[in-house]
Amino acid sequence: MTVWDRPEQPNRPVPLDRERIVAAAVALADEGGLAAVSLRKVAARLNAGPMRLYGYISTKDDLFDLMVDAVYAEILPGERPGDWREALRSLAHGTRRAALRHEWLADLLGGRPALGPNGLAVSEATLAALDGLADVDTVMRAVETVSAYFTGAIRREITELRAERATGLSKSEWQRARGPHVTRMLATGRFPALAKAVHDGTHVDAEESFATGLEWVLDAVAARLG
Amino acid sequence: MTVWDRPEQPNRPVPLDRERIVAAAVALADEGGLAAVSLRKVAARLNAGPMRLYGYISTKDDLFDLMVDAVYAEILPGERPGDWREALRSLAHGTRRAALRHEWLADLLGGRPALGPNGLAVSEATLAALDGLADVDTVMRAVETVSAYFTGAIRREITELRAERATGLSKSEWQRARGPHVTRMLATGRFPALAKAVHDGTHVDAEESFATGLEWVLDAVAARLG
DNA sequence: TACGGCGAAAATACAGTGTATCGACATGAG
DNA sequence: CTCATGTCGATACACTGTATTTTCGCCGTA
CATH class of the missing domain: 1.10.10.60 (Homeodomain-like)
Structure with a gap:
C-alpha cells in the first residue's frame, strides 16, 4: 500500500x-x-x-452579520476620494451595485448594526472624507441622511425588481399596470392622482432615478456643510 | 333541555x-x-x-402584507394637508410613529410593494398633495426620494433601538461605546475619524435627528419643485 | 324521521428549520 | 501503549409552513 x-x-x-x-x-x-x-x-x-x-x-444571525460584512469589503473604496461629495456618491453607488450583485443584501441592509471590520472601515472612510467640513454633529447628520436615502432607495429598487420578476410582465408593462389587481383598483376611480402618475409617468431607468434622488440629497447636504 | x-x-x-x-x-x-x-x-x-x-x-407573506396594510390605515392622514411640504412631513412622521408603535413594521417597510387598499390610499393622498406642482416625473421623484429617506431612517432607528435594548446599557453609554467590541476596535486606532465622531458627538434625540434630516431632504425637493 | 351528500374544519403528515445534547473517535501527552 | 482531551457527527427536540386526508355537523330530500 x-x-x-x-x-x-x-x-x-x-x-x-x-x-x-x-x-x-x-x-x-x-x-x-x-x-x-x-x-x-x-x-x-x-x-x-x-x-x-x-x-x-x-447563531444564524451571526452568519448573516458576517455575510454583510463580507459585502462591505467589496464596497470599501480603493483610493481616497476627491472630495466629500464624491465620497458619499461612490459609497451610495457602490452599495447599490453590491445589492444588485447580492440581492439578499437588500433584506439585511439596515437591519442590524454593521460593526464588522469592513463595515467599520467603510464608516471610517466615509467620516474621514467629511472630517473638518463642519462640526461633528453636522457631519454625522449628513452621513446618516445620505445613508438613510440610499438604504431606502436600494431596498425599494430590489423589491420592485423582484415583483417584476415574479409577474412575467415586461418592465414597462409592469410600470404601467402593476398587475391586474392595481389595474382594477385604478379603474375604480378612487385613486385619480395615482392613476395619473402611473398613466402619464414615463419609464425612468432605475439607476438614473437613484442617481437623481441622490444628487438632490447631496445638494441638501452641501447647503449645510457650507 | x-x-x-x-x-x-x-x-x-x-x-x-x-x-x-x-x-x-x-x-x-x-x-x-x-x-x-x-x-x-x-x-x-x-x-x-x-x-x-x-x-x-x-401564504404567510399574504398575512404580512395584510398586517402592513392595516398599519397604513393608521398612517392615512385624516384631513387634507395644508401644502405639499406638510403632506410629506406628516407622512414621514406618521410612518415613524407607526413604526415605534409596531416595531416589526421596520422589518417589512419597503420589503414588499404596498398594494393594499390603505397603502394605495396613502399613495393617492401623497400624490394628490403634490399634484400640479411640477411635471409628473418630477413629482414621482420627489415622493420616492422622501420615501426612501424616511424608510431608511426608520429602519436604522428601530435597529439601533433594538441593539440598545439587547445590551443592557443606557442609551448614552451605548452611544459612546456601542458595546465592548466597538470600544476595543476604536481603541486600536485604526478608525480615528469614527472614534472622534463617537467620542465628540453629542447625543441627539432620535426624533430630532429624524426631523432634521427630513427637513434637509424637503429643502432639496423644494428646490426642484419651486 | 331517516338518509345521503356536501362543504368546512380538524387531524394528521411531511419536509424542513435552528440548535442542545451526547456518544464516539482520532489525536497528542505521558 | 494507554489515557485524557477536545473535536466532530449523530441524534434529538421543538417548531415551522403547508399538503393531504379524515371527520363531522348541517341541509335538502325522500
Missing part, C-alpha cells in the same frame, strides 16, 4: 474557517436568496455536519 | 375573517416581534386550527 493508494487526509474532515463558511453562505444566497441559506445547506456545501458551524458562529 | 342549557353555539367554530386574523397577528407581532407570528399561534389565538387560516390567506 503506497502513498498513492491512501487518500490524502485519511479521515480528517476538511478544515474550516469563517471565510469558507461565509463564502458558502454567500454563494447559496446569491443563487436562491436568503431563504436558501440554512445551516444544514451551508455545512453540506462544505462537506461538514451542521453542528460543525457552531464552532465558528454561535 | 331548554335553550338556556345549551351553549349559544353548540359546536360551531368561532367565525373568522381577515380583520380578526390580521388583528391577532398584529397583536402577536407587537408583543414578540415578527418572529412570534406563526400561523399556528395566530390560529390558536382565534381558537382555530392552523389550516383554517388558509381560507383567508394563501
Whole structure:
C-alpha cells in the first residue's frame, strides 16, 4: 500500500474557517436568496455536519452579520476620494451595485448594526472624507441622511425588481399596470392622482432615478456643510 | 333541555375573517416581534386550527402584507394637508410613529410593494398633495426620494433601538461605546475619524435627528419643485 | 324521521428549520 | 501503549409552513 493508494487526509474532515463558511453562505444566497441559506445547506456545501458551524458562529444571525460584512469589503473604496461629495456618491453607488450583485443584501441592509471590520472601515472612510467640513454633529447628520436615502432607495429598487420578476410582465408593462389587481383598483376611480402618475409617468431607468434622488440629497447636504 | 342549557353555539367554530386574523397577528407581532407570528399561534389565538387560516390567506407573506396594510390605515392622514411640504412631513412622521408603535413594521417597510387598499390610499393622498406642482416625473421623484429617506431612517432607528435594548446599557453609554467590541476596535486606532465622531458627538434625540434630516431632504425637493 | 351528500374544519403528515445534547473517535501527552 | 482531551457527527427536540386526508355537523330530500 503506497502513498498513492491512501487518500490524502485519511479521515480528517476538511478544515474550516469563517471565510469558507461565509463564502458558502454567500454563494447559496446569491443563487436562491436568503431563504436558501440554512445551516444544514451551508455545512453540506462544505462537506461538514451542521453542528460543525457552531464552532465558528454561535447563531444564524451571526452568519448573516458576517455575510454583510463580507459585502462591505467589496464596497470599501480603493483610493481616497476627491472630495466629500464624491465620497458619499461612490459609497451610495457602490452599495447599490453590491445589492444588485447580492440581492439578499437588500433584506439585511439596515437591519442590524454593521460593526464588522469592513463595515467599520467603510464608516471610517466615509467620516474621514467629511472630517473638518463642519462640526461633528453636522457631519454625522449628513452621513446618516445620505445613508438613510440610499438604504431606502436600494431596498425599494430590489423589491420592485423582484415583483417584476415574479409577474412575467415586461418592465414597462409592469410600470404601467402593476398587475391586474392595481389595474382594477385604478379603474375604480378612487385613486385619480395615482392613476395619473402611473398613466402619464414615463419609464425612468432605475439607476438614473437613484442617481437623481441622490444628487438632490447631496445638494441638501452641501447647503449645510457650507 | 331548554335553550338556556345549551351553549349559544353548540359546536360551531368561532367565525373568522381577515380583520380578526390580521388583528391577532398584529397583536402577536407587537408583543414578540415578527418572529412570534406563526400561523399556528395566530390560529390558536382565534381558537382555530392552523389550516383554517388558509381560507383567508394563501401564504404567510399574504398575512404580512395584510398586517402592513392595516398599519397604513393608521398612517392615512385624516384631513387634507395644508401644502405639499406638510403632506410629506406628516407622512414621514406618521410612518415613524407607526413604526415605534409596531416595531416589526421596520422589518417589512419597503420589503414588499404596498398594494393594499390603505397603502394605495396613502399613495393617492401623497400624490394628490403634490399634484400640479411640477411635471409628473418630477413629482414621482420627489415622493420616492422622501420615501426612501424616511424608510431608511426608520429602519436604522428601530435597529439601533433594538441593539440598545439587547445590551443592557443606557442609551448614552451605548452611544459612546456601542458595546465592548466597538470600544476595543476604536481603541486600536485604526478608525480615528469614527472614534472622534463617537467620542465628540453629542447625543441627539432620535426624533430630532429624524426631523432634521427630513427637513434637509424637503429643502432639496423644494428646490426642484419651486 | 331517516338518509345521503356536501362543504368546512380538524387531524394528521411531511419536509424542513435552528440548535442542545451526547456518544464516539482520532489525536497528542505521558 | 494507554489515557485524557477536545473535536466532530449523530441524534434529538421543538417548531415551522403547508399538503393531504379524515371527520363531522348541517341541509335538502325522500
